Amino acid sequence: MKRIFSKGLVFNICIIASVIILLLSLLAGCGKKKVSVHSDPEINKVKQTEKEEHNNVTSFSSDNYICKLTGEVIYQKDEHQVIAVMINNEPGAIPQSSLNQAEYLYEALIEGGATRIMAIYHHTYPKKVGPIRSARPYFMQIAKSLNAYYVHCGGSPQAYRLFKQGYIPHIDAIYTGGGIFYRTFDRKAPHNLYSTMESLIKYFDKKGYKKQQGYKFYPLTDSVVNKYTSENSKVKIRFSGWYYVKYEYDPVKKAYKRFVKEKPHIDKETGVELFAKNLIILVAKYDTIKNDDKGRQEVDFSKGKGYLLQEGKTIPITYTFDIKNSFIMKDNDGKEIKLLKGKTWFEIVPQYGEIEIN
Incomplete structure (x- = not known):
């Protein structure tokens, strides 16, 4: 016997079937683990980036920003040039400013029984460095071996002969205009000349001396x-x-x-207080330069x-x-x-x- 279904009846059956299928799919999903949008790594990554941008924080892996000189984590994204600064170590200049921020420090004898210190900066940005004093050839040799740019105020006749030969990129406070070096009023000259690392970096940048591609560091x-x-x-x-x-x-x-x-x-x-993680004592041969009126040393x-x-x-x-x-x-x-890992002091001691x- 042939049965005839009305259009209305067919429509109602379709509706009922759709509802049943929907209910079955919901029941099947009840046994599955809920997935939170907060567990999605891509969503979390976006949210973390938004949070860091809001807090003005740059996120990067610390493994990619380790100072090669000290092994310490660098919080500046870019290292600056290796810069060697001649530091006064005479009684009137002690205590100095920002020796604690240098990565390497070299101390050697000069004329008169005093010593001078050369501080090496590579990733720190001290706002006050000094007091800055004059150049000596043996410090220049070490700075050149580190591929560093050299900062000083004046120098011995022997040092100036090397500067004229283009021995090392340098900045001399005597021949440099204001804005880079300044004197304070709490001490008498020559124990009161300072600069900032930012000023020195800008000077070398302007002269075309960008960050060195190769420089010495120790394992x-x-x-x-x-x-x-x-x-x-x-x-x-x-x-x-x-x-x-x-x-x-x-x-x-x-x-x-x-x-x-x-x-x-x-x-x-x-x-x-100043500390050294590594203390290196090197015995060297010192001689007073013949006919030098100040008793300057060659090493x-x-x-x-x-x-x-x-x-x-x-x-x-x-x-x-x-x-x-x-x-x-x-x-x-x-x-x-x-x-x-840490700061290193080099003591270059006379024989x-x-x-x-x-």
């Missing part, structure tokens, strides 16, 4: 592993009859606290012996120096030494100086 390590170590806690280094420095090992900081004679060496701006550090002090341990070393490789330092097995390690 780094997290701990001291060397069979030739001996224990130490105090070091005294005498450069001349009246000047010496001391270092005392701090087992909490795992670093060496620096003293000028018997007083802690501090940063003038912050009062922070031969082409090769020699010394000590590396790390984490309360002393490692005897030998070293060589050349312009392409700077100081290459090796232990008694002839293996190149590694530096701990007649006194070194006491206890």
